[in-house]
Amino acid sequence: MVDSAAPGAAVPRLAAAGLSKWYGHVAALNQVSVEFLPGLTGIVGDNGAGKSTMLKIFSGVEVPDEGTVFVDGAPRAFGSAREARAAGIESLYQDLALVETMSIADNIFLGREPARQVLGLRVIDRRAMRREADLALSRVRIDMPSSRLGVRQLSGGQRQAVAIARAMHFGARVVLLDEPTAALGPRETAAFMSIIRDMADREETVVMVGHNLPQMLELADHLLVMRAGMVVATLEPQQTTLRELTDFMVGSA
Numbered sequence: 613m614v615d616s617a618a619p620g621a622a623v624p625r626l627a628a629a630g631l632s633k634w635y636g637h638v639a640a641l642n643q644v645s646v647e648f649l650p651g652l653t654g655i656v657g658d659n660g661a662g663k664s665t666m667l668k669i670f671s672g673v674e675v676p677d678e679g680t681v682f683v684d685g686a687p688r689a690f691g692s693a694r695e696a697r698a699a700g701i702e703s704l705y706q707d708l709a710l711v712e713t714m715s716i717a718d719n720i721f722l723g724r725e726p727a728r729q730v731l732g733l734r735v736i737d738r739r740a741m742r743r744e745a746d747l748a749l750s751r752v753r754i755d756m757p758s759s760r761l762g763v764r765q766l767s768g769g770q771r772q773a774v775a776i777a778r779a780m781h782f783g784a785r786v787v788l789l790d791e792p793t794a795a796l797g798p799r800e801t802a803a804f805m806s807i808i809r810d811m812a813d814r815e816e817t818v819v820m821v822g823h824n825l826p827q828m829l830e831l832a833d834h835l836l837v838m839r840a841g842m843v844v845a846t847l848e849p850q851q852t853t854l855r856e857l858t859d860f861m862v863g864s865a
């Protein structure tokens with residue numbers, strides 16, 4: 613979705629200035645300043661570079677020791693994932709995305725169920741819920757059984773699609789993905805990435821950490837390279853070779 617409140621303006625939906633995070637003597641993040649533009653931003657870097665730490669701060673799971681997060685240009689301090697989500701920052705992880713024991717439709721709503729009043733009481737509107745769930749699922753164009761089914765019966769790729777459908781349905785401003793395809797097979801990865809590419813084409817702000825460098829070069833609109841807690845390069849994927857990317861990652865560039 614293009615931000616109609618700021619036509620052509622350069623205020624990024626999500627940004628940070630001077631983020632630092634220490635774990636004992638380890639600087640997991642060291643004075644990181646970033647801005648995320650509409651489209652797909654890929655974040656790459658060696659193990660321990662600080663990628664997950666950065667996403668956790670943006671998603672409210674970790675609190676930075678220094679620095680500020682900005683949403684639509686306004687400084688925000690998230691105390692929990694719930695607060696970040698309320699601000700439109702949705703994060704998806706392979707494992708924690710869905711509640712196993714609940715149906716697909718229940719997972720899409722999770723506390724935001726449509727309700728109606730019956731004799732003055734608030735009652736969940738099951739029919740509206742299924743209708744809206746089906747609509748949300750149709751937007752991610754992935755083969756999906758009935759939304760009444762339990763999530764337990766879904767494959768990894770289908771689960772990811774449900775989580776994405778949920779983020780989109782509730783109008784997430786930004787979607788953060790930390791190695792979302794790590795446990796998916798090739799077909800599921802391809803289907804998932806086409807959903808992500810669709811979102812990016814609609815000018816959604818999507819941020820994805822990944823270790824598959826050729827995939828990142830092919831699919832991302834923007835690339836950030838992290839090393840030792842810092843963002844060491846901001847690259848245009850079309851103008852970058854695999855060799856250049858790995859040189860930045862290991863510090864020989």
Ligand SMILES: Nc1ncnc2c1ncn2[C@@H]1O[C@H](COP(=O)(O)OP(=O)(O)OP(=O)(O)O)[C@@H](O)[C@H]1O
Nearest residue numbers: 635638639640657658659660661662663664665666
């Ligand atoms: N909860 C924690 N306690 C102590 N140290 C941590 C914790 N989380 C991260 N670290 C350290 O912070 C640094 C950055 O970790 P982070 O998980 O952000 O790396 P990453 O880039 O996501 O790596 P990977 O590609 O392996 O997922 C590492 O040195 C790591 O050991």
Ligand SMILES: [Mg+2]
Nearest residue numbers: 663664665790
């Ligand atoms: Mg990580």
